[in-house]
Amino acid sequence: VTSLQAAWTWIDGRLEPACRVDIADDGRIAAVGPATGPPDRDRREVALLPGFVNAHSHAFQWGLRGVVQQGRDALFALADRLDLDGLHALSRRAFRAMRRAGYTAVGEFHYLHHQPDGTPYTPATATALAVIEAARLEGLRICLLHAAYLRPSGLVADWAAGQRRFRDPDPEAFLARHRQLADAVVGLGDSHVGLGVAPHSVRTVPADALAEIGRATAGPLHVHVNEQRREIEECRAEYGLRPFDVLDRAGLLGGRTTLIHMTHADDGELARTAAAGAAICFCPTTERDLGDGIGPSRAATASGIRQCVGSDSQARIDPFEELHLLEGHERLRSEARLVLEPPAGRSLAAHLIDVGTRGGADALQLGCGAIEAGRWADLVEIDLSDPDLAGVEPGHLPEAIAFSATPRAVRATWVGGSRSE
Numbered sequence: 008v009t010s011l012q013a014a015w016t017w018i019d020g021r022l023e024p025a026c027r028v029d030i031a032d033d034g035r036i037a038a039v040g041p042a043t044g045p046p047d048r049d050r051r052e053v054a055l056l057p058g059f060v061n062a063h064s065h066a067f068q069w070g071l072r073g074v075v076q077q078g079r080d081a082l083f084a085l086a087d088r089l090d091l092d093g094l095h096a097l098s099r100r101a102f103r104a105m106r107r108a109g110y111t112a113v114g115e116f117h118y119l120h121h122q123p124d125g126t127p128y129t130p131a132t133a134t135a136l137a138v139i140e141a142a143r144l145e146g147l148r149i150c151l152l153h154a155a156y157l158r159p160s161g162l163v164a165d166w167a168a169g170q171r172r173f174r175d176p177d178p179e180a181f182l183a184r185h186r187q188l189a190d191a192v193v194g195l196g197d198s199h200v201g202l203g204v205a206p207h208s209v210r211t212v213p214a215d216a217l218a219e220i221g222r223a224t225a226g227p228l229h230v231h232v233n234e235q236r237r238e239i240e241e242c243r244a245e246y247g248l249r250p251f252d253v254l255d256r257a258g259l260l261g262g263r264t265t266l267i268h269m270t271h272a273d274d275g276e277l278a279r280t281a282a283a284g285a286a287i288c289f290c291p292t293t294e295r296d297l298g299d300g301i302g303p304s305r306a307a308t309a310s311g312i313r314q315c316v317g318s319d320s321q322a323r324i325d326p327f328e329e330l331h332l333l334e335g336h337e338r339l340r341s342e343a344r345l346v347l348e349p350p351a352g353r354s355l356a357a358h359l360i361d362v363g364t365r366g367g368a369d370a371l372q373l374g375c376g377a378i379e380a381g382r383w384a385d386l387v388e389i390d391l392s393d394p395d396l397a398g399v400e401p402g403h404l405p406e407a408i409a410f411s412a413t414p415r416a417v418r419a420t421w422v423g424g425s426r427s428e
């Protein structure tokens with residue numbers, strides 16, 4: 008057993024002094040209780056928080072950094088030229104940056120499945136396993152969200168070069184690979200690796216296939232929805248329905264479901280999301296970068312919808328920024344301050360930190376995200392002597408962490424009881 012005693016420990020929405028966190032040899036938190044002495048010598052200026060969870064990532068898009076800011080649509084070109092080694096290397100870089108920034112787990116929404124001409128690799132799971140291996144080498148907990156992509160997105164007339172690598176001919180081919188992948192993940196015997204399913208979007212998966220994939224799988228289910236107005240218009244033209252209604256009719260709304268973006272959701276859709284017990288994943292730095300719009304975090308919070316955040320396109324890898332933008336973008340929209348109304352008993356800062364930790368862990372069913380006995384010991388050490396935090400009164404530290412800190416204040420992270428600086 009390893010025991011940690013930091014100056015402050017994040018317990019149930021508050022920073023508590025004088026706590027001890029015991030980590031069992033299996034990497035889980037064995038107990039949380041009163042400290043038996045002063046803080047550890049090197050944790051006198053540390054606040055111990057649950058590690059942040061990046062609930063929506065496309066790791067290979069790390070390779071678009073900079074390139075995409077020159078105004079070119081570089082996604083398909085990048086996807087077209089990556090080989091397995093390149094995908095593995097880019098994923099490692101992205102995952103390393105995530106862990107350095109304070110993320111301890113990732114939901115990797117993975118759709119780059121095939122060789123450049125569309126031929127499956129041998130085994131068909133090769134790219135998914137390369138990404139999982141990259142996360143393991145960087146010590147990041149991962150839920151591989153195995154994505155189905157069955158037809159070209161409406162954004163291009165037909166199969167643009169890169170998209171051939173994403174496409175499966177039918178849901179059966181996708182589900183066959185999903186079963187192979189499930190066996191391979193079990194075979195790894197690694198408690199840091201989980202598996203979920205991700206019909207990419209209503210644009211790229213027809214309605215009957217959405218239903219079939221939902222019925223044939225278990226575990227977390229993630230899907231992009233209501234990201235852009237054009238997606239909604241195209242869906243109306245095809246089905247006479249909004250994308251959300253197509254998902255609903257396909258039976259995809261429920262407690263296992265996380266809806267990615269929901270930028271242009273209407274009030275009725277948010278009410279139905281709450282009633283279904285589904286979660287929303289906002290990706291504010293990506294939504295800002297793409298100019299897609301402001302996600303309805305105010306309405307989602309008021310409706311009690313479970314929420315999480317993701318770095319999505321990797322334009323920024325910074326959990327602090329994702330979280331404070333949930334409130335910040337709503338301030339710009341409403342021309343007011345303190346816009347989100349947190350759940351009863353939670354401060355605004357606590358709500359944001361919950362979204363960044365427990366919210367993501369639950370959306371990925373990973374068993375981390377809180378400093379509680381039984382959860383994985385996935386932690387972040389926040390350096391209170393960082394220039395952004397030094398001198399802040401203890402009573403204001405949660406707000407300073409949520410609104411003023413950056414990854415520079417991350418002194419170390421723990422994943423399954425293993426520490427990395």
Ligand SMILES: [Zn+2]
Binds near residue numbers: 063116231267319320
């Ligand atoms: Zn995405």
